[in-house]
Amino acid sequence: MHTIVMTGASRGIGRIAAEQILRRSPDVHLVVVARGTSGAQLSEELSAGGHKVSSVSADLASLESVRTAATEIRDRLAGGDLPPLRGFVGNAGIQYTNALTAGPDGLESTFAINVLANHLFVRLLEDRFTAPARIVITVSDTHFGDFRHNLGMVPGPVWQSSDVLARIGAFPQSDTATAGRTAYSTSKLAAIYLVHEYARRLPTGIDAVAYNPGFVPGTDLARNADPVSRFVMRRVLPTMILTPLATSRRAAGRLLADVVLGTTEAPTGSYVDRQHVARSSKESYDPQREAEVWDTAERVIAEYVD
Structure with missing residues (x-):
């Protein structure tokens, strides 16, 4: 038996990936991290059929809450309540309708959830x-910033100092949906930078991989959008899965499970585009930015790792 910890398992591709992981790897104890009491219901549903599933509560926008959750997992591992830890899946992600939403720590919530929460868990x-263990962070091809990868729906990243990105108001007209989407694509670029740093810094045998599911319509990623945008995302855009431009939720979840379980072979530091190791954007290979994001993340979480 071994343990895999997973965020973002309650809906969308994460729920499908969790089901696939449990079905295909019966020696897994899956720990799902979810907000409030939803994790208990999720673990009960996923454990049907005799699967080993438990839950830990956390608000990923709050670093204190993340610390509490990670500490509980550490204690359960140390006490033998959980088998050895072999995986962490940072699948939770959020996109806001502005770049002004702050969490309990005063940090911009897109960056806090999509970047800092994963880093604190790691x-x-x-x-x-x-070892052997694998960390998988779900990213997005919106970080390329071109029409081929974002279909004109999400602006490309606008890089600034990561200290600035961690705070609200980092982008022009920060009260607009365009700024919120820019914060999203920029946070996914930052997440790739951190994966590159993990590959350099984590002990041998602990691999880190970035997984891009492609454009997956019909998820709750844009659940904070206006009603019209939500309708388009949930009812209109799903028809695009009939084309090569989009990935169905089921396929994206299965491919995420492939990466987590190692069915998709990928060396540490890799970017997996659906089912293949590929090159991420040219912009995503920048050792100076990678070190900067690491330094900022370390500074922000310092008070939570003592």
């Missing part, structure tokens, strides 16, 4: 991993 669980 750092607090780092010494609890048993």
Whole structure:
């Protein structure tokens, strides 16, 4: 038996991936991280059929809440309540209708959830991993910033100092949906930078991989959007899965499970585009930015790792 910790397992591609992981790897104890009491219901549903599933509550917008959740997992691992830790899946993600939404720590919530929460989990669980282990962070091809990858729906990243990106109001007209989408694509670029740093810094045997599901219509990623945009995302755009331009939720979830379980072979630091190791954007290979994001993330989480 071994443990995999997963965020973003309650809906969309994460729910499908969780079901696939449990069905295909019966020796997994899956720990789902979910907000409030939803995790208990999720773990009960996923455990049907005899699967080993438990839950830990966390608000990923709050670093204090993430620390509490990670500490609980650490304690359960140390006490033998959980088998050895072999995986972490940072699948949770959010996109807001502005770049002014702040969490309890005063941090911009897109960056906090899509970047910093994963980093705090990784750092607090780092010494609890048993090799071979794999960390998988779900990213997005919106970080390319071109029409081929975002279909004109999400602006490309606008890089600034990561200290600026972690705060509200980092983009022009920060009260607009365009700024919120820019914050999203920029956060996914930052997440890739961190994966590159994990590949350099984590102990041998703990691999880190970025997974891009492609454009997956019909998910709740844009659940904070206006009613018209939500309708288009949920009812109109799903028809695009009939074309090569989009990935169905079921396919994206299955492909995520492939990466988590190692069915898709990928060396540490890789970018997996659906089912193949590929090159991420040219902009995403920048050692100076990668070190900067690491330094900012370390500084922000410092008070939570003591």
